[in-house]
Amino acid sequence: MEEFVQHLINGISLGSIYGLVAIGYTMVYGILKLINFAHGDVYMMSTFFGFYFARWLGFAYAPSVIGALIVLFLAMAACALLGFTIERFAYRPLRKMPRLNLLITAIGVSLLLENGGQILFGADPKFFPELIARAELLHIGNISISNFQVIVIVVSLSFMALLQYIIFHTKTGKAMQAVSFHHENASLMGIDIDRIISFTFVLGSALAAAAGILVGLAYPRIDPLMGVLFGLKAFVAAVLGGIGSVPGAIVGALIMGLSEEMVVGYFSSTYRDALAFFLLIIILLVKPTGLFGKTTSEKV
Amino acid sequence: MTKQILTFLVISSLLFLGNFIIPSVMNPYLFMILIYCGINIIMGVSLNIINGITGQFSIGHAGFMAVGGYVSAAMSFYFLMPLLSLFPSDNTVLSLLCQNVLFVFSLLLGGVGAALFGYLVGLPSLHLRGDYLGIVTLGFGEIIRVIILNLDFIGGARGFTGIPAWSTFFWIYFFAVAVVMVSFRLLRSSHGRALLSIREDEIAAESIGIPITRYKVKAFVLSSFFAGIAGGLFAHFIGYLNPSSFTFIKSFEAIIIVVLGGMGSISGAIVAAVITTILPEALRPLQEFTKTDFRMVIYPLLLLTLMLTRPEGLFGNKELSDIISPFLKRKKSS
Numbered sequence: 315m316e317e318f319v320q321h322l323i324n325g326i327s328l329g330s331i332y333g334l335v336a337i338g339y340t341m342v343y344g345i346l347k348l349i350n351f352a353h354g355d356v357y358m359m360s361t362f363f364g365f366y367f368a369r370w371l372g373f374a375y376a377p378s379v380i381g382a383l384i385v386l387f388l389a390m391a392a393c394a395l396l397g398f399t400i401e402r403f404a405y406r407p408l409r410k411m412p413r414l415n416l417l418i419t420a421i422g423v424s425l426l427l428e429n430g431g432q433i434l435f436g437a438d439p440k441f442f443p444e445l446i447a448r449a450e451l452l453h454i455g456n457i458s459i460s461n462f463q464v465i466v467i468v469v470s471l472s473f474m475a476l477l478q479y480i481i482f483h484t485k486t487g488k489a490m491q492a493v494s495f496h497h498e499n500a501s502l503m504g505i506d507i508d509r510i511i512s513f514t515f516v517l518g519s520a521l522a523a524a525a526g527i528l529v530g531l532a533y534p535r536i537d538p539l540m541g542v543l544f545g546l547k548a549f550v551a552a553v554l555g556g557i558g559s560v561p562g563a564i565v566g567a568l569i570m571g572l573s574e575e576m577v578v579g580y581f582s583s584t585y586r587d588a589l590a591f592f593l594l595i596i597i598l599l600v601k602p603t604g605l606f607g608k609t610t611s612e613k614v
Numbered sequence: 615m616t617k618q619i620l621t622f623l624v625i626s627s628l629l630f631l632g633n634f635i636i637p638s639v640m641n642p643y644l645f646m647i648l649i650y651c652g653i654n655i656i657m658g659v660s661l662n663i664i665n666g667i668t669g670q671f672s673i674g675h676a677g678f679m680a681v682g683g684y685v686s687a688a689m690s691f692y693f694l695m696p697l698l699s700l701f702p703s704d705n706t707v708l709s710l711l712c713q714n715v716l717f718v719f720s721l722l723l724g725g726v727g728a729a730l731f732g733y734l735v736g737l738p739s740l741h742l743r744g745d746y747l748g749i750v751t752l753g754f755g756e757i758i759r760v761i762i763l764n765l766d767f768i769g770g771a772r773g774f775t776g777i778p779a780w781s782t783f784f785w786i787y788f789f790a791v792a793v794v795m796v797s798f799r800l801l802r803s804s805h806g807r808a809l810l811s812i813r814e815d816e817i818a819a820e821s822i823g824i825p826i827t828r829y830k831v832k833a834f835v836l837s838s839f840f841a842g843i844a845g846g847l848f849a850h851f852i853g854y855l856n857p858s859s860f861t862f863i864k865s866f867e868a869i870i871i872v873v874l875g876g877m878g879s880i881s882g883a884i885v886a887a888v889i890t891t892i893l894p895e896a897l898r899p900l901q902e903f904t905k906t907d908f909r910m911v912i913y914p915l916l917l918l919t920l921m922l923t924r925p926e927g928l929f930g931n932k933e934l935s936d937i938i939s940p941f942l943k944r945k946k947s948s
Contacts, residue, residue, distance in 0.1 A: 404918060413745075
């Protein structure tokens with residue numbers, strides 16, 4: 315039982331990080347119908363941005379909450395800029411083209427970031443500095459909750475709440491919903507589509523950056539290829555919840571994080587990566603639109 | 615029909631001659647690139663059947679290549695090699711013939727294994743449309759890889775060593791020519807027209823009485839059969855298989871070939887397969903010049919540039935013959 319609770323806590327903590335990345339996938343898919351394969355690499359870049367910012371600013375050597383927050387916001391800003399650049403120069407010129415071309419471009423950007431990262435940062439793994447001193451908050455029996463797990467859950471939940479507010483209670487958010495519903499109609503209503511799509515990428519990339527910093531804190535080993543599988547799993551989480559739906563992405567990510575922890579805990583860690591895809595196939599065969607997705611019928 | 619068979623025989627006999635000449639005149643490095651070109655042609659052209667001609671979006675091609683490679687490698691390693699060792703191995707024509715017959719048998723078995731997998735994957739998932747199909751095939755590809763990773767009798771994560779190196783220039787290009795000719799024949803048949811109609815508009819195709827799922831599954835099975843053959847050829851060329859060679863990056867490479875060449879263009883896929891194989895190698899001198907491996911950055915950059923400047927691919931929807939024939943006609947009239 316204690317073991318189960320421990321896995322439950324670890325799973326929720328992992329799941330909330332997946333959630334932050336999955337939101338980026340689901341928002342971009344909702345608005346452009348594009349699987350943004352580069353998103354996982356934006357997340358990877360954020361851990362490296364965080365790594366270097368922390369070193370240059372000296373926070374790596376003196377752990378403090380303020381320092382961690384500054385690094386978090388700097389990395390988010392840098393990644394937002396990166397996401398904006400990717401959309402502006404790689405995706406926008408191709409928007410009218412067949413979707414497969416857009417997808418190849420996304421793969422191209424992803425490869426560019428991975429391989430460029432290997433040259434810039436070196437291919438060998440690095441260790442993310444301890445921005446906040448690791449401490450054990452709670453210790454009941456065999457269950458232990460570290461402050462990192464709490465930070466991860468609190469930070470991701472607050473960002474998700476903020477996102478929910480932006481999407482449903484601001485004008486830009488309403489415009490985003492309109493654009494994802496129908497591009498031309500939205501532009502007839504006087505919405506600047508280019509600006510909204512840029513904003514979506516900025517928002518998604520900033521959230522991925524937050525996830526990157528949280529991962530750096532909780533699992534310090536970072537390398538330029540860490541975004542590949544993580545991104546893919548976050549994407550699967552988004553599909554699981556119904557791609558295009560933000561609450562779906564969060565629920566999907568929690569299911570993903572929990573089931574992954576359970577498989578590692580009770581079964582075998584080698585099947586950890588297969589599980590994600592197994593879940594994916596089950597859900598797609600049973601309910602292809604995901605848990606929260608809307609069914610749309612195709613018309614001639 | 616007889617004309618095609620004749621062409622095939624002529625090409626095969628030329629390849630057979632080439633099999634003796636090329637390895638002796640070419641240096642081993644260039645020969646290796648040539649072999650990889652052949653394997654990539656099989657991968658690209660076979661994926662073109664499903665992605666280009668049928669217009670279905672599959673990102674799991676590496677999975678089928680892995681199945682084919684492992685099935686045929688296991689067959690050769692556990693059954694055919696012991697069988698062959700019963701005969702005297704004296705490099706006579708007879709023993710070479712035996713070896714090659716067994717090799718083709720093992721390749722075909724690998725192909726059938728992959729096709730069977732293709733059927734199992736395709737049957738439930740080809741009901742899905744567009745991106746969802748892509749995601750499912752991606753998932754299946756990764757699952758296949760993880761399963762192989764956990765099977766100990768074929769090496770698991772250590773990789774499968776000791777596969778006999780039976781692949782030759784002849785067999786690789788024999789199957790490359792076979793997949794190209796099958797694709798062309800398919801494209802010009804009523805089956806091919808049905809597939810094209812599915813690509814153009816699924817609903818319209820269905821409304822004129824084409825059973826779209828059945829046709830999609832057929833295309834999928836054919837495509838995975840050839841991917842399996844490519845896997846078998848690859849396994850028997852390197853003599854070593856590792857699950858990490860069949861990640862989704864490998865599937866992307868195949869998709870890049872199809873899109874680069876132009877969706878649905880068979881000659882485009884061939885040219886693109888050659889380009890994508892040679893390009894990273896051609897950039898190698900640059901690496902010696904700059905001391906850092908910039909190749910892997912230049913490759914995606916070129917890909918991006920091509921997508922941005924020529925989104926329809928090198929050949930668009932055309933074949934090489936469509937581009938050349940106007941010139942030939944002009945010559946005749948003048």
